[in-house]
Amino acid sequence: MYIDVYGDTLCALVSAAGLASSGHNVSLHVPEGPAATTLANGGCPYREPGLDELVTEQTIAGRFKLAADGAPPDERAAIIWLALSPTDIDLAFEIIGKLPTESGRSWVVVNQSTFPVGTTEALERALGELPGSESTQRVAASLPDLLIEGAAVKSFTAANHWLLGCDSPWGKRMVAEALRPYNRRRDNIMMMRPREAEFTKLAITGMLATRLSFMNDMANLADMLDVDIERVRQGVGKDPRIGDSYLYPGCGFGGLSFSQDVMNLASTLKHSGIQAQLLDQVLRINERQKESLFRKLWRYYSTDLQGKKVAIWGVAFKPESARIDNAPALKLIEALWAQGVQVHVHDPRALPALAEWAGDRRDLVLHKDPYAALVDVDALMLVTEWDAYMSPDLSHMKATMKQPLLLDGRNIWDPDFMKQNGFEYFGIGRR
Amino acid sequence: MTEATDKQWEELIAHGQLVEKQHLADFFAEDSERFNKMHRQFGPLMYDFSKQRMTAQTLRHLIDLADAHDLQGWIDRLFSGEEVNCTEGRAAMHWALRLPADAKCQVGEDNVTAQVHGQLQQMERIVDQIHAGQWRGATGEVITDVINIGVGGSDLGPLMVTEALNDFTCPTKHRLNVHFASTIDGSQLSQLLRDKKPQSTLFVISSKSFTTIDTLTNAATALQWLQRSFGKRASSSILHCHFIGVSASPHKMTEWGITEKNQLDFWGWVGGRYSLWSAIGLPIALKIGMHGFRRLLAGAHDMDEHFKATPWEDNLPVLMGMIGVWNTNILDINALSILPYDGRLKQLPLYLEQLEMESNGKSITRDGEPVGRSTCPIIWGDVGPNAQHAFYQLLHQGTEAVTCDFIVPVRRYHEAQHHESAGELAAQHQLSLANCLAQSRLLALGDAALKNAEEMPLYMRYRGNQSSSTVLLDELNPYTLGALIALYEHKVFVQSVIWGINPFDQWGVEMGKKLAMSTLAKIRGEDSSLDDTDVSTAGLLRRIKAEWKS
Numbered sequence: 001m002y003i004d005v006y007g008d009t010l011c012a013l014v015s016a017a018g019l020a021s022s023g024h025n026v027s028l029h030v031p032e033g034p035a036a037t038t039l040a041n042g043g044c045p046y047r048e049p050g051l052d053e054l055v056t057e058q059t060i061a062g063r064f065k066l067a068a069d070g071a072p073p074d075e076r077a078a079i080i081w082l083a084l085s086p087t088d089i090d091l092a093f094e095i096i097g098k099l100p101t102e103s104g105r106s107w108v109v110v111n112q113s114t115f116p117v118g119t120t121e122a123l124e125r126a127l128g129e130l131p132g133s134e135s136t137q138r139v140a141a142s143l144p145d146l147l148i149e150g151a152a153v154k155s156f157t158a159a160n161h162w163l164l165g166c167d168s169p170w171g172k173r174m175v176a177e178a179l180r181p182y183n184r185r186r187d188n189i190m191m192m193r194p195r196e197a198e199f200t201k202l203a204i205t206g207m208l209a210t211r212l213s214f215m216n217d218m219a220n221l222a223d224m225l226d227v228d229i230e231r232v233r234q235g236v237g238k239d240p241r242i243g244d245s246y247l248y249p250g251c252g253f254g255g256l257s258f259s260q261d262v263m264n265l266a267s268t269l270k271h272s273g274i275q276a277q278l279l280d281q282v283l284r285i286n287e288r289q290k291e292s293l294f295r296k297l298w299r300y301y302s303t304d305l306q307g308k309k310v311a312i313w314g315v316a317f318k319p320e321s322a323r324i325d326n327a328p329a330l331k332l333i334e335a336l337w338a339q340g341v342q343v344h345v346h347d348p349r350a351l352p353a354l355a356e357w358a359g360d361r362r363d364l365v366l367h368k369d370p371y372a373a374l375v376d377v378d379a380l381m382l383v384t385e386w387d388a389y390m391s392p393d394l395s396h397m398k399a400t401m402k403q404p405l406l407l408d409g410r411n412i413w414d415p416d417f418m419k420q421n422g423f424e425y426f427g428i429g430r431r
Numbered sequence: 432m433t434e435a436t437d438k439q440w441e442e443l444i445a446h447g448q449l450v451e452k453q454h455l456a457d458f459f460a461e462d463s464e465r466f467n468k469m470h471r472q473f474g475p476l477m478y479d480f481s482k483q484r485m486t487a488q489t490l491r492h493l494i495d496l497a498d499a500h501d502l503q504g505w506i507d508r509l510f511s512g513e514e515v516n517c518t519e520g521r522a523a524m525h526w527a528l529r530l531p532a533d534a535k536c537q538v539g540e541d542n543v544t545a546q547v548h549g550q551l552q553q554m555e556r557i558v559d560q561i562h563a564g565q566w567r568g569a570t571g572e573v574i575t576d577v578i579n580i581g582v583g584g585s586d587l588g589p590l591m592v593t594e595a596l597n598d599f600t601c602p603t604k605h606r607l608n609v610h611f612a613s614t615i616d617g618s619q620l621s622q623l624l625r626d627k628k629p630q631s632t633l634f635v636i637s638s639k640s641f642t643t644i645d646t647l648t649n650a651a652t653a654l655q656w657l658q659r660s661f662g663k664r665a666s667s668s669i670l671h672c673h674f675i676g677v678s679a680s681p682h683k684m685t686e687w688g689i690t691e692k693n694q695l696d697f698w699g700w701v702g703g704r705y706s707l708w709s710a711i712g713l714p715i716a717l718k719i720g721m722h723g724f725r726r727l728l729a730g731a732h733d734m735d736e737h738f739k740a741t742p743w744e745d746n747l748p749v750l751m752g753m754i755g756v757w758n759t760n761i762l763d764i765n766a767l768s769i770l771p772y773d774g775r776l777k778q779l780p781l782y783l784e785q786l787e788m789e790s791n792g793k794s795i796t797r798d799g800e801p802v803g804r805s806t807c808p809i810i811w812g813d814v815g816p817n818a819q820h821a822f823y824q825l826l827h828q829g830t831e832a833v834t835c836d837f838i839v840p841v842r843r844y845h846e847a848q849h850h851e852s853a854g855e856l857a858a859q860h861q862l863s864l865a866n867c868l869a870q871s872r873l874l875a876l877g878d879a880a881l882k883n884a885e886e887m888p889l890y891m892r893y894r895g896n897q898s899s900s901t902v903l904l905d906e907l908n909p910y911t912l913g914a915l916i917a918l919y920e921h922k923v924f925v926q927s928v929i930w931g932i933n934p935f936d937q938w939g940v941e942m943g944k945k946l947a948m949s950t951l952a953k954i955r956g957e958d959s960s961l962d963d964t965d966v967s968t969a970g971l972l973r974r975i976k977a978e979w980k981s
Contacts, residue, residue, distance in 0.1 A: 291571065295570060295571030296571075297571075298570075298571035299569075299571060302668055303567070303569060303671050304671070338560060338565030339565075
């Protein structure tokens with residue numbers, strides 16, 4: 001089949017490469033941005049095991065190609081595959097509005113983007129408004145992104161299950177046919193209505209967020225009760241009814257898919273005054289958690305931070321990302337600035353995004369070398385758990401910092417070991 | 432009293448003897464142009480005094496009387512920073528608090544405009560930090576509740592304005608609530624402390640002298656509440672994070688423990704009941720933002736300029752003040768009811784009670800002599816539509832002559848936040864407007880406003896002839912409210928000039944505070960003698976002490 005994939009997300013790249021690997025002819029349309037630039041230069045914007053190789057391999061095979069900016073879909077294509085960023089909802093409608101409609105072409109739009117519940121149906125209505133819809137098939141289907149990061153390629157090519165939300169028998173057949181190569185051992189496509197598929201994705205994200213906020217709540221109690229949350233986490237995770245994923249306490253989660261916009265159900269619901277009460281609280285706890293390192297620093301220095309220098313390691317909303325959407329570091333930096341603190345930041349990839357967000361400021365200094373960010377600082381805050389921060393040069397750190405105070409927002413260091421090396425250490429729910 | 436003033440008074444009294452025989456219904460019957468002649472517009476304010484028991488001739492007499500009392504001279508003295516508060520030896524320059532930044536105001540050595548705008552900037556810094564969600568409690572939590580602790584002028588003005596301008600609430604990053612605690616018995620404070628979190632509550636301690644017992648005792652309770660939560664060791668953090676002080680006495684604030692950067696100052700020349708324009712207005716700025724606060728100041732400033740420069744016959748504060756003199760001294764009307772037809776102005780009657788009665792409730796002249804005529808009437812009021820179900824019976828059919836000020840905005844509910852139910856609410860406001868006009872009409876005309884009234888039994892009839900003024904605001908917003916308050920401030924000043932009294936002191940409220948201290952010692956048993964009081968007080972004290980013992 002000829003398939004046109006749209007998006008610059010990890011999901012877009014994995015789906016495009018994955019589809020190509022089983023023989024489909026895939027054109028990938030990438031909206032302007034850093035990911036588009038990297039791809040155009042032959043690089044891979046996401047570090048995922050096997051992804052870079054797969055893209056290269058399929059490009060050489062000729063089944064994976066980058067579409068030119070603004071190019072129409074392949075003239076043989078009937079499937080439009082949307083894996084856009086959650087903020088790109090307008091782009092989705094724009095893509096549909098520009099679909100060629102000559103000679104009665106039928107279209108199925110597969111939506112993998114995380115948009116509010118009801119969006120896929122709205123996309124289908126937009127399709128129906130195109131010329132010639134009466135005599136052709138114009139269908140939108142929801143196929144939520146269920147990728148597990150770190151095993152993204154495998155979670156496409158050997159997916160445990162698929163959620164397919166589609167009301168049209170023709171549309172279901174088309175999508176099932178596209179997925180047939182990854183669906184051979186047993187039928188693992190779960191059929192439902194589009195809004196049910198979207199809602200399931202929301203419920204999954206919400207459940208994961210709830211686990212994180214719950215653990216953060218526990219960590220804050222652990223702080224008060226002199227309990228080490230790490231041991232608690234391991235004990236809880238061993239329980240087979242619970243399992244050990246998404247139980248890591250930390251200084252809050254960021255990213256687009258956890259944002260308030262995504263968690264808001266269809267806008268009709270919002271106006272009717274019905275809210276997801278628990279989810280609302282979960283996100284509130286998370287916003288508060290983003291300032292937890294600030295609160296520790298505030299108390300450590302007896303509520304006076306005027307003129308202090310603080311280093312932050314990691315501002316990307318998660319490791320391996322160059323993005324800072326809803327990142328905890330942003331709230332921290334704002335809180336520090338408001339108290340007259342000069343902030344020194346290191347991040348392997350997200351510094352350009354941070355510089356753009358912050359503008360030109362005298363109280364923000366960006367460093368390419370993590371140790372350069374530590375010169376004469378009164379504290380170091382570890383906010384994003386990049387691998388390179390796991391085992392830093394402690395003697396170098398200690399010699400560089402003015403005050404050897406470590407605020408570990410991801411509990412990546414061992415408290416006792418740090419103390420033996422002459423640091424004062426505060427984690428999330430442990431010290 | 433000079434010969435000139437005596438002469439004007441005599442003429443006015445003689446004129447009054449003719450006018451008071453006439454019924455308001457007759458005035459309206461005689462002159463279809465009465466409204467046109469007897470209302471004035473200034474900016475968004477219309478002042479209608481056509482339902483006052485007076486004629487065009489009365490107005491001329493009142494203007495002559497104002498001139499005879501050198502009103503212009505006194506206005507000049509007020510606005511030049513002279514010591515018009517003679518018993519306390521200081522100026523009364525609340526008007527300077529609303530000067531625009533480019534105005535020149537030099538009094539002695541001081542560049543007053545620069546001082547005022549310096550404090551406004553200081554205020555802005557604090558307001559911005561709180562609005563950004565960056566004012567932190569001792570544990571680093573964001574402050575979401577601000578409790579203003581103050582009494583009198585440090586309470587009534589900010590409370591009245593924040594309630595009135597609730598529709599203009601400034602959007603903030605986190606929810607922000609502003610509360611008020613004033614009473615010495617801790618009634619409001621205890622209620623607030625029950626459901627507020629110490630970690631996210633900020634107290635604003637407002638007191639001009641920073642010695643007011645009511646305020647300091649509430650402040651001490653607040654401090655102990657925080658100390659119980661954070662532990663005594665955290666005292667410096669508590670003071671650093673949870674208290675802002677507003678006072679004309681910086682060293683008293685420092686003594687109490689307010690951190691220097693959390694201090695907002697104002698000056699001796701700002702009277703307590705004239706202080707909402709100063710840093711005492713911090714709760715207002717927290718509610719409506721600095722932009723809104725500056726609009727409030729702008730409205731008041733424009734009224735100042737109008738008062739200074741407009742001929743008496745078109746000068747709203749002068750007209751309002753002189754009509755008050757006419758009612759009090761010629762028509763013997765000793766009660767004024769303030770009746771806003773807008774629930775947002777619920778606190779306005781309480782505010783004006785202080786402004787008028789604490790200013791002009793006096794009987795010794797500036798020359799130290801007893802006054803020869805009545806001064807400030809008794810003032811009270813409530814939201815009009817509610818008062819209709821309470822004390823209007825007395826206005827319509829009682830034996831007392833009462834004059835009323837009806838205050839109502841023409842437009843309401845067109846702001847964005849009312850969008851969804853704007854239609855229904857606008858209809859409610861129309862109903863309120865209709866009631867306002869109907870009541871003032873019936874009060875003025877009595878049976879003449881009704882059909883076939885003479886067929887009714889006496890107990891169903893309306894005497895009428897109760898005078899009133901109506902202040903129509905285009906809408907209630909920071910600017911119009913600023914102008915309205917300044918209108919009353921200057922009205923009070925005009926009357927004080929005619930009555931020859933100092934409106935800026937309040938010696939009548941001093942001695943009670945002192946007596947309370949010696950009485951407290953008796954209640955607490957530190958002073959066991961009861962014989963140095965009167966038998967009534969001694970009897971009450973015995974009963975109270977018996978109860979506290981058990």
